Amino acid sequence: xxxxxxxxxLSVKFNTEDGVVHAVxxxxxxxxxxxxxxxxxESGSGKSVTSLAIMGLHKxxxxxxxxxxxxxxxxxxxxxxxxxxxxRGKKMAMIFQDALAALHPYYTVGNQIAEAYQVHNKxxxxxxxxxxxxxxxxxxxxxxQKRADDxxxxxxxxMRQRAMIAMSLSCDPTLLIADEPTTALxxxxxxxxxxxxxxxxxxxxxxxxxxxxxxGVVAETADDVLLMYAGKAVEYGNVRDVLKxxxxxxxxxxxxxxxxxxxxxxxxxxxxPGIPPSLISxxxxxxxxxRCSYVSTVGAACSATIPDLLLVTNTAHHxxxxxxxxxxxxxxxxxxxxxKL
Amino acid sequence: xxxxxxxxxxxxxxxxxxxxAVVFSIFYILPADPARLACGKSCTPELMERIxxxxxxxxxxxxxxxxxxxxxxxGRTYNAGTEVQLDCAAPCLGYSYQTDLPVTxxxxxxxxxxxxxxxxxxxxWLLVGLSGGILSALKxxxxxxRGSQAFALAGASLQIYFVGLILQFIFxxxxxxxxxxxxxxxxxxxxxxxxEMVLPWVTLAFLLSAIYxxxxxxxxxxxxxxxxIRTARAKGLSARQINFKHVLRSAIxxxxxxxxxxxxxxxxxxxxTEYVFNIPGLGKLATEAxxxxxxxxxxxxxxxxxxxxxxxxxIVDIIYSFLDPKVxxx
Amino acid sequence: MSxxxxxxxxxxxxxxxxxxxxxxxxAIQAVDGVSFELAQGEALGLVGESGCGKSTxxxxxxxxxxxxxxxxxxxxxxxTHLSNNNLRPIxxxxxMIFQDPYSSLNPRHTVGTxxxxxxxxxxVTPEGGVxxxxxxxxxxxxxxxxxxNRYPHEFSGGQRQRIGIARALxxxxxxxxxxxxxxxxDVSIQAQIINLMKDLQKDFGLTFVFIAHDLAxxxxxxxxxxxxxxxxxxxxxxxxxxxSNPKHPYTKALLSAVPEADPDAVGxxxxxxxxxxxxxxxNPPSGCRFRTRCWKAQEICATTPPALLQVGKSSVxxxxxx
Numbered sequence: 001x002x003x004x005x006x007x008x009x010l011s012v013k014f015n016t017e018d019g020v021v022h023a024v025x026x027x028x029x030x031x032x033x034x035x036x037x038x039x040x041x042e043s044g045s046g047k048s049v050t051s052l053a054i055m056g057l058h059k060x061x062x063x064x065x066x067x068x069x070x071x072x073x074x075x076x077x078x079x080x081x082x083x084x085x086x087x088r089g090k091k092m093a094m095i096f097q098d099a100l101a102a103l104h105p106y107y108t109v110g111n112q113i114a115e116a117y118q119v120h121n122k123x124x125x126x127x128x129x130x131x132x133x134x135x136x137x138x139x140x141x142x143x144x145q146k147r148a149d150d151x152x153x154x155x156x157x158x159m160r161q162r163a164m165i166a167m168s169l170s171c172d173p174t175l176l177i178a179d180e181p182t183t184a185l186x187x188x189x190x191x192x193x194x195x196x197x198x199x200x201x202x203x204x205x206x207x208x209x210x211x212x213x214x215x216g217v218v219a220e221t222a223d224d225v226l227l228m229y230a231g232k233a234v235e236y237g238n239v240r241d242v243l244k245x246x247x248x249x250x251x252x253x254x255x256x257x258x259x260x261x262x263x264x265x266x267x268x269x270x271x272x273p274g275i276p277p278s279l280i281s282x283x284x285x286x287x288x289x290x291r292c293s294y295v296s297t298v299g300a301a302c303s304a305t306i307p308d309l310l311l312v313t314n315t316a317h318h319x320x321x322x323x324x325x326x327x328x329x330x331x332x333x334x335x336x337x338x339x340k341l
Numbered sequence: 342x343x344x345x346x347x348x349x350x351x352x353x354x355x356x357x358x359x360x361x362a363v364v365f366s367i368f369y370i371l372p373a374d375p376a377r378l379a380c381g382k383s384c385t386p387e388l389m390e391r392i393x394x395x396x397x398x399x400x401x402x403x404x405x406x407x408x409x410x411x412x413x414x415x416g417r418t419y420n421a422g423t424e425v426q427l428d429c430a431a432p433c434l435g436y437s438y439q440t441d442l443p444v445t446x447x448x449x450x451x452x453x454x455x456x457x458x459x460x461x462x463x464x465x466w467l468l469v470g471l472s473g474g475i476l477s478a479l480k481x482x483x484x485x486x487r488g489s490q491a492f493a494l495a496g497a498s499l500q501i502y503f504v505g506l507i508l509q510f511i512f513x514x515x516x517x518x519x520x521x522x523x524x525x526x527x528x529x530x531x532x533x534x535x536x537e538m539v540l541p542w543v544t545l546a547f548l549l550s551a552i553y554x555x556x557x558x559x560x561x562x563x564x565x566x567x568x569x570i571r572t573a574r575a576k577g578l579s580a581r582q583i584n585f586k587h588v589l590r591s592a593i594x595x596x597x598x599x600x601x602x603x604x605x606x607x608x609x610x611x612x613x614t615e616y617v618f619n620i621p622g623l624g625k626l627a628t629e630a631x632x633x634x635x636x637x638x639x640x641x642x643x644x645x646x647x648x649x650x651x652x653x654x655x656i657v658d659i660i661y662s663f664l665d666p667k668v669x670x671x
Numbered sequence: 672m673s674x675x676x677x678x679x680x681x682x683x684x685x686x687x688x689x690x691x692x693x694x695x696x697x698a699i700q701a702v703d704g705v706s707f708e709l710a711q712g713e714a715l716g717l718v719g720e721s722g723c724g725k726s727t728x729x730x731x732x733x734x735x736x737x738x739x740x741x742x743x744x745x746x747x748x749x750x751t752h753l754s755n756n757n758l759r760p761i762x763x764x765x766x767m768i769f770q771d772p773y774s775s776l777n778p779r780h781t782v783g784t785x786x787x788x789x790x791x792x793x794x795v796t797p798e799g800g801v802x803x804x805x806x807x808x809x810x811x812x813x814x815x816x817x818x819x820n821r822y823p824h825e826f827s828g829g830q831r832q833r834i835g836i837a838r839a840l841x842x843x844x845x846x847x848x849x850x851x852x853x854x855x856x857d858v859s860i861q862a863q864i865i866n867l868m869k870d871l872q873k874d875f876g877l878t879f880v881f882i883a884h885d886l887a888x889x890x891x892x893x894x895x896x897x898x899x900x901x902x903x904x905x906x907x908x909x910x911x912x913x914x915s916n917p918k919h920p921y922t923k924a925l926l927s928a929v930p931e932a933d934p935d936a937v938g939x940x941x942x943x944x945x946x947x948x949x950x951x952x953x954n955p956p957s958g959c960r961f962r963t964r965c966w967k968a969q970e971i972c973a974t975t976p977p978a979l980l981q982v983g984k985s986s987v988x989x990x991x992x993x
Contacts, residue, residue: 042859043857055575057571057575085577085578085579086577087577088575089575089576089577093575093576094572094575096571096572101568101569102571104573104587104590105569105665105667106590106665106666115576116576116577119576119582120577151666153667156948156949157721158948159948164572168575186720186721186884186949187720187884187885187925187928187929188924188928189720190928190930191928191942191944192944192945194930195944213857214858215932216929216930216932217930218932219930219931219932219933219934219936220930220937240934243932243934244933244934244935253859254859255932257858257859257861258858258887258932259862259865259888259890259891260887261886261887261926261931265890265891265910268866269862269865269866271862271866272862272863273863275827275829275830275860276827276857276859
């Protein structure tokens with residue numbers, strides 16, 4: 001399987017009055033054709049900044065984006081705005097969390113979808129509108145002809161997100177980046193939208209990057225997972241490997257602290273102490289060390305040096321960035337983490 | 342949609358009636374003799390007597406107001422049947438005893454000048470203000486932006502009478518490029534009309550384009566940080582498409598509203614401008630009436646100004662509902 | 672356990688938009704005939720999706736809103752239509768925690784002022800003074816009492832939520848209504864706040880109404896759970912019964928829609944996909960409001976609204992409960 005998207009050593013820095021914000025630090029990952037990568041992280045992890053960097057949407061802002069982004073064999077980070085613009089919407093598309101804010105309030109939904117199509121295709125207005133109605137139909141919006149003339153605020157949350165998906169897929173892009181597409185939706189609607197994305201992926205072979213903070217969503221939809229913390233990748237691999245055999249203390253913390261529908265509800269949730277770090281004054285060494293319960297097992301290295309992203313033994317591509325040695329990690333996982341899951 | 346328009350018009354007409362009643366009654370409520378107020382500065386006992394008779398001052402206030410309103414629709418005859426009969430054709434907004442003319446004819450006489458100033462200046466300030474604001478917003482932080490904002494600040498802080506007189510001194514007296522500002526009919530002498538209007542237009546526009554430039558700039562900057570602009574970029578739209586079709590489209594809505602109201606207010610009489618340049622418009626009519634204490638004229642011009650503003654308000658509301666679908670379709 | 676709060680037939684209609692010049696405004700039936708009892712010391716979860724009326728119910732209970740119809744009894748006293756003045760002593764007992772820690776704290780007030788305001792309003796001076804009590808409260812919720820003079824923007828989301836909790840606890844209330852207290856927080860912080868609230872409940876014998884849309888979160892906090900749909904309670908049961916043996920079709924669908932963080936569980940669970948969207952609260956479906964999306968719907972569902980009846984250990988409003 002070829003790497004459709006290959007990101008190498010991506011860093012995004014913002015120069016602000018308070019200092020330099022290292023939003024993304026030396027990030028590398030890839031996505032295969034027709035597969036889904038889930039990028040998981042909390043606020044400040046750098047997941048959204050990463051997706052905007054792939055789309056080249058930081059160009060013209062105060063951000064400094066370094067590193068290589070290879071999309072289908074073409075390096076796109078060094079492209080000028082006028083060149084990458086041709087790829088946006090056509091080769092790679094993006095959908096956002098708040099569909100009401102992400103759609104223009106003064107133009108009809110049909111108009112906006114038609115526009116997305118017309119940017120990259122020389123067609124008449126009527127043809128573009130026809131295509132827009134087809135797209136609305138394909139994403140499961142009833143009475144698409146009528147609804148194409150409605151404004152975004154006249155749609156319900158779920159329908160609006162479907163419309164945004166329709167718009168993003170109108171030029172049949174091979175990469176779709178979905179930034180928290182279901183976070184603002186009800187859980188039953190979320191299930192519908194995730195199913196829609198899965199079906200569309202099967203039908204069109206689109207590669208999807210799904211950004212979320214919800215490990216449940218990742219488990220259901222992703223093939224691979226990238227866990228980010230303070231702008232860095234801390235764990236990366238196949239979804240089964242990362243969620244069933246997690247290696248990083250942050251991953252352990254997340255998996256043991258989230259409330260679930262299974263397990264003992266009266267047991268206290270094993271919360272991760274502390275708060276996510278500031279990206280201006282990132283903690284020295286491993287950014288997670290102030291909140292990690294296993295610093296004592298490793299020693300001074302945790303606060304002194306940034307651990308490398310290394311392969312977990314006996315796996316093909318499960319990587320973890322942690323100073324814990326293999327033996328300690330296995331022990332801790334078996335004795336302390338598993339009982340709490 | 343239709344019901345929205347109907348509601349707007351209904352409330353507009355209602356406000357108009359209330360305003361007219363207040364404006365009409367205010368001179369009767371004041372501790373001064375209304376007839377004296379209508380008589381004015383150069384009052385004589387005979388004039389006073391005639392006025393008293395014509396105004397039917399002994400009638401109750403409501404009746405007088407009723408006659409006034411009726412006069413607006415069908416015309417009015419003062420002192421009907423006597424030798425001092427005064428005819429006031431519809432719409433009768435009162436009678437100026439001092440000048441011995443119906444207020445409406447005075448207004449008709451002065452309206453074209455005000456209209457010329459208002460329409461010309463508004464087009465100019467809209468053009469300059471919008472383009473200045475757009476340019477500033479697109480080139481935020483650069484020298485162009487700062488320069489444009491400085492120009493705007495100057496326009497906003499300098500008074501009309503100062504700017505007007507300075508410009509007049511330079512262009513009329515010193516350089517003799519332009520004739521003295523005044524009013525001639527654009528239908529008879531279009532070039533002369535334009536030349537005489539240039540200074541009033543530029544003076545007014547200098548002040549107002551400053552405001553519009555700031556409004557446009559801040560409006561555009563605010564819209565540019567909205568999520569849907571990020572979506573437009575993600576679709577691959579060019580900067581020009583985004584700036585005009587998406588950003589400006591959203592930013593223009595409050596500007597249209599303000600423009601309607603400004604124009605409405607200006608139509609009631611660009612008082613200071615007309616005074617500075619000595620242009621025979623409604624503003625000048627109003628200031629003269631105040632100086633001469635000609636109450637019917639004051640009442641008439643105030644009422645007319647109210648009509649313009651209320652109408653402008655209604656139109657702006659209706660236009661706004663076309664621009665913002667959320668208002669139209671709840 | 673005694674009943675501390677009783678709600679009967681609680682209904683709240685909001686005026687919607689008018690269509691045309693002379694028509695009446697639409698009535699948005701946000702909450703329609705909700706009844707339940709709250710026992711002293713228990714934690715009742717109120718779950719549902721957007722538009723179900725759970726937040727409105729929370730505001731009705733704390734009398735931030737006045738019911739259109741129905742009755743609210745707090746400790747036996749009818750507080751349904753009490754005036755603000757008469758409500759004041761009751762409000763010290765019935766407090767609320769809000770969802771958004773960023774907008775529910777006045778940015779111009781220091782933390783000390785925010786947490787101390789309840790004392791000023793109710794004209795109660797705690798032993799040792801307001802400041803001492805405020806600092807005690809800050810410590811109880813896990814904040815540094817020396818941050819008394821800081822402003823909300825100097826704190827993180829989770830810390831701000833703690834401030835909100837401290838404020839709610841100030842007057843030693845009996846009942847706390849928490850409206851989505853953790854939804855706006857990062858995942859790693861949610862557990863901290865849930866744990867805090869559980870500890871406080873135990874330490875102070877508080878009664879909670881926990882409003883949330885996240886079923887997993889509610890499961891870790893509530894002993895009894897009520898599920899709402901379009902203004903009605905469709906099922907109310909003890910926690911274990913509801914989660915392991917849901918009786919109402921909507922509850923079943925809701926539980927099946929929650930994604931599990933276990934890749935092996937995918938495909939193992941029974942998946943119920945509801946079609947369509949939640950209907951308009953202005954014109955809810957006749958009879959059972961869930962019937963338009965229910966796979967069991969029959970004729971009777973359109974004609975007769977089902978009553979909340981006991982089925983096993985749960986109360987269910989359904990003509991064909993599981």
